[in-house]
Amino acid sequence: MTALILHPDPSSCQALTSEIPELETHVSLEHDALPQVLVRWGSHEDSGLDPSIGVVLNKAEALKNVLQARSLWEQSHIPVGYARGSCYRRYRYYLFDLLPVRVLRREIGQSAVTEVTATGSNEARNGAVLATRALHALRLDFGVVEIGVDNRGQLKVIGVDPAPRVNTPLAKAYALHLRQRIREAELRQTLPIFQKANPHYLDKVVSVGADPEFMLLDCRTRRLVMASRFFPREGAVGCDSRFVRGAVSGYPLAELRPAPSYSPLQLAENIRTAMRKALRMAPYANIQWRAGSMPFTAFPVGGHIHFKGVLLSGQLMRALDNYLAVPLLLIEEPATARRRREKYGYLGDFRLKTHGGFEYRTPASWLVSPDVTRAALCLAKVIASEYHVLTQDVFLRPEAQHAFVTANREYFIPHFTTLWREIAATNTFKQYGHGLQVLEDMILSQQTWVERVDIRKTWGLPIPRGKIFRG
Secondary structure (H helix, E strand, C coil), rough: CCCCCCCECCCHHHHHHHHHEEEEEEECCCCCCCCCEEEECCCCCCCCCCCCCCCEECHHHHHHHHHHHHHHHHHHHEECCCCHHEEEEEEEEEEEEEEEEEEEEEECCCCCEEEEECCCCCHHHHHHHHHHHHHHCCCCCCEEEEEEECCCCCCCEEEEEECCCCCCCHHHHHHHHHHHHHHHHHHHHHHHHHHCHHHHHHHHEEEEEEEEEEEECCCCCCEEEEECCCCCCCCCCECCCCCCCCCCCCCEEEECCCECCCCCCHHHHHHHHHHHHHHCCEEEEEEECCCCCCCCCCCCCCCEEEEECCCCCHHHHHHHHHHHHHHHEEEEEEHHHHHHHHCCCCCCCCCCCCCEEECCCCEEEEECCCHHHHHHHHHHHEEEEEHHEEEEEEHHHHHHHHHHHCCHHHHHHHHHHHHHHHHHCCCHHHHHHHHHHHHHHHHCCCCCCCCCCCHHHHHHCCCCCCCCCCC
8 A cells, every 4th residue: 555544534635536546545544554655644542652664644643743843833933823703815735745745825805815925925935934833833734724814014923734635736736745755755765675785775865955144253353344345245165145234244154065975974075175165265364263053142043954855845954943043942052052043044945956856954054064064064965865764753742843943952962862773774874973972972971062162163264373353
């Protein structure tokens, strides 16, 4: 059996099963039924348990989170609206694997709805991001999220339905993505055969890239220096798009854009090459480079990691949250990590890229040292290659999401051993174990990275001694 839908009323899924004939629809899960993909269309009452193998879309535990959705959203700093009447416009985002498949808009006082695109306006785009974030916070894979726009133009989450009514237009919209998910599950189940013949088979499947950010400090005046004083907007060394107006206006965040690679170790070397180029563009002894979570107050920085060659899905995003974001949280400086998460670095933060892949935006800037950089990139490579065998999700518990937002290291330390043991058992981890050792050592000894350090020194770059910037 390839795919199975659990639904309290199987006849209501007829539109979807007509689009995908290989789908079967049942009221409950039979003990001898082991589908490659199990879809819980709002049904968790049959046993509350999911099979231990295969892919489960909308897990039983995640569906239970719907009952406490508002509390969970508030703990995760997601804006919540309480009265539909107070919204002059509402959107319904039908989501599957974190992507909008259909968007409906309704104006206040009107009964008619209009179908729009998720990228048709800034409001629709921002609403799509908020809807995806709200669904992911519940750890759901699909559903419909309602977003309201209040009289001040602010977007707020109104509600969620993990079992939307399946009419013909929605069935056609979901079918395309569900077919992709089924094919991905079939491929992943055959991977052990290929890995047995070639343990490094996955090494040429997923490529990784990055665009880590850093900031500049004049160590004589102790003031921020705009990155745009030295770096252009585009290129291997450039500036992030955030513009700041003030006594000194400009682009404050520097960004490295190294060439991607199948090898995370090669990517780390590409980052070093980009840093050498940046040093030639800003060859001053007194201009220090700072990374981490928030080198300057009100300026959070990120260590975005790019992936290509792997299907974006809720399952992959949950694996990145658990097996990448949690270990990196455990080595961040808690105070700045907490301040950064007030607006940035939330769980499941991603952005689609024009190259066909996506970037994971949750981590802070791991550019603090070459060892930490290699560890972060190696871990990302392992997760993207092996996520189908990684089963833990500590964020099914609402208190875990609150602990992440508040950078509560003590909460996650007991979970680290289980997470690390499971990922260390994979073939790809063994390939990059040497690069990952520093991360395990830092966490077990409760060390955190140091943000008040010039990363030119930690990377061993030749800092000019006689040249002083006096801008």
